[in-house]
Amino acid sequence: MSSDLLSIGASGAKAARIALDVTGQNIANASSEGYIRRTAKMTEVASTGYQGAVRDVSLSGVRISGVIRNADAFRQAEVRRTGSDTARASTEVTGLSSVEAALENSNVYSAITGFEGALQKLKEDTTSPSLRASVIEAARTMTDTFQIASQQIDAVGTGLRFNAADGVDQINRIAGELARTNLRLSRAADASSDQTALLDQRDKLLNDLSQYADITTTFASDGTVAVTIGGGSAPTLVQGGDTYALAMTTSSSTDPTLDGMVTFDVGGAPVTLSGGSLAGEQQTLTKLGSVKGDLDQLARDIAKTVNDAQKNGVDLNAATGANLFTANNAADFALATSDGSKIATAAAGSLQNSRDTTNFDAMLSDLATTNPAGRMDAILFDVSATVSGRTVTRDALKTISDAAATALSAQSGVDLNTEAVNLVRFQQAFQASGRVMQVAADLFDTLLQIR
Numbered sequence: 095m096s097s098d099l100l101s102i103g104a105s106g107a108k109a110a111r112i113a114l115d116v117t118g119q120n121i122a123n124a125s126s127e128g129y130i131r132r133t134a135k136m137t138e139v140a141s142t143g144y145q146g147a148v149r150d151v152s153l154s155g156v157r158i159s160g161v162i163r164n165a166d167a168f169r170q171a172e173v174r175r176t177g178s179d180t181a182r183a184s185t186e187v188t189g190l191s192s193v194e195a196a197l198e199n200s201n202v203y204s205a206i207t208g209f210e211g212a213l214q215k216l217k218e219d220t221t222s223p224s225l226r227a228s229v230i231e232a233a234r235t236m237t238d239t240f241q242i243a244s245q246q247i248d249a250v251g252t253g254l255r256f257n258a259a260d261g262v263d264q265i266n267r268i269a270g271e272l273a274r275t276n277l278r279l280s281r282a283a284d285a286s287s288d289q290t291a292l293l294d295q296r297d298k299l300l301n302d303l304s305q306y307a308d309i310t311t312t313f314a315s316d317g318t319v320a321v322t323i324g325g326g327s328a329p330t331l332v333q334g335g336d337t338y339a340l341a342m343t344t345s346s347s348t349d350p351t352l353d354g355m356v357t358f359d360v361g362g363a364p365v366t367l368s369g370g371s372l373a374g375e376q377q378t379l380t381k382l383g384s385v386k387g388d389l390d391q392l393a394r395d396i397a398k399t400v401n402d403a404q405k406n407g408v409d410l411n412a413a414t415g416a417n418l419f420t421a422n423n424a425a426d427f428a429l430a431t432s433d434g435s436k437i438a439t440a441a442a443g444s445l446q447n448s449r450d451t452t453n454f455d456a457m458l459s460d461l462a463t464t465n466p467a468g469r470m471d472a473i474l475f476d477v478s479a480t481v482s483g484r485t486v487t488r489d490a491l492k493t494i495s496d497a498a499a500t501a502l503s504a505q506s507g508v509d510l511n512t513e514a515v516n517l518v519r520f521q522q523a524f525q526a527s528g529r530v531m532q533v534a535a536d537l538f539d540t541l542l543q544i545r
Contacts, residue, residue: 105155185374226434407453
């Protein structure tokens with residue numbers, strides 16, 4: 095007998111014990127986030143039958159050649175890519191929904207129609223103090239709602255910039271963890287339990303990173319990873335044990351479409367993001383700036399239309415009409431007077447308490463041309479339509495990312511039923527190997543007793 099039964103049995107018992115340990119580890123970490131199922135890889139041990147006869151190969155047991163992570167690099171990359179797209183779309187929907195709520199809750203549209211309705215009512219009796227007071231109060235309500243809407247939109251922008259700044263901090267923190275993991279991986283022994291744990295940590299960090307920005311990864315043979323961020327030139331974020339900090343710049347401009355916008359760079363190299371929550375916040379801020387610009391322009395146009403009409407007529411005291419509003423933007427849109435008698439309804443040259451409505455008719459006509467209610471409705475519809483469109487996009491992307499995550503989980507996740515079968519199988523293998531050693535011992539004892 096060229097094979098050593100004791101060695102075969104011992105190797106089988108050792109391999110089965112390690113496989114049981116791996117199976118137990120899989121079961122214990124079945125619900126651990128980022129854990130990749132392990133498999134003990136077994137290799138046959140072979141030796142020549144006798145000296146000089148290399149063709150006579152006799153199997154001499156089994157050995158564990160390594161512990162394999164059931165990870166699919168392509169599926170992991172798909173989970174990162176689709177997850178990054180979903181994070182961007184979800185952030186956009188959340189931010190734009192806040193912008194929509196800011197506009198709707200401030201009731202700007204109803205305040206504009208209330209002001210227009212008060213003006214139409216005043217036409218019935220332009221000398222009525224109560225009707226003039228109603229116009230002034232409706233105008234005050236309208237200016238207040240513009241201010242509230244502007245403040246709430248600014249608050250949404252502040253929140254988006256705060257989240258973006260936090261996202262930058264999180265990216266730099268994760269990048270630092272990745273660099274440390276790279277250093278430990280470069281020193282870890284191949285197929286060791288330490289290495290597999292580090293690879294799990296590396297993959298989880300990459301997943302976390304992809305939630306903030308779109309990244310591109312390049313893996314080395316020792317498991318270390320190099321990470322670039324964004325598209326275009328895609329500057330390096332992590333290389334070996336080195337990291338390069340991501341920075342955010344917030345613009346300051348008198349143009350509301352440019353004020354408060356954020357841009358990103360790594361070491362001065364601009365970063366163009368298309369995925370992750372940072373991209374969503376950046377795109378939402380762009381839309382927010384556009385909405386704020388439209389709201390500011392509407393406030394200025396209402397003030398200019400009314401004030402220009404005022405200058406062409408006279409008020410109840412036969413004085414040339416003064417400005418009713420002041421407005422550089424929606425935030426400072428306000429009444430210039432609270433005296434209803436200052437509304438210039440009569441044509442220039444009319445006497446005190448004139449019932450002439452010539453100038454007032456011109457004001458109403460100019461306001462109809464400016465169409466503040468229609469323009470405000472268009473602003474609301476634009477934001478609402480954008481939210482609706484982004485919601486459809488988010489839901490579609492979430493379906494895709496969920497499918498990618500499910501496919502990865504099916505391949506690399508822990509199936510408790512499978513692991514339960516493996517427990518029985520390896521336990522039986524361990525017992526069988528022990529029985530082989532027992533039989534070998536009995537055989538040798540029998541041989542030794544022969545006389």
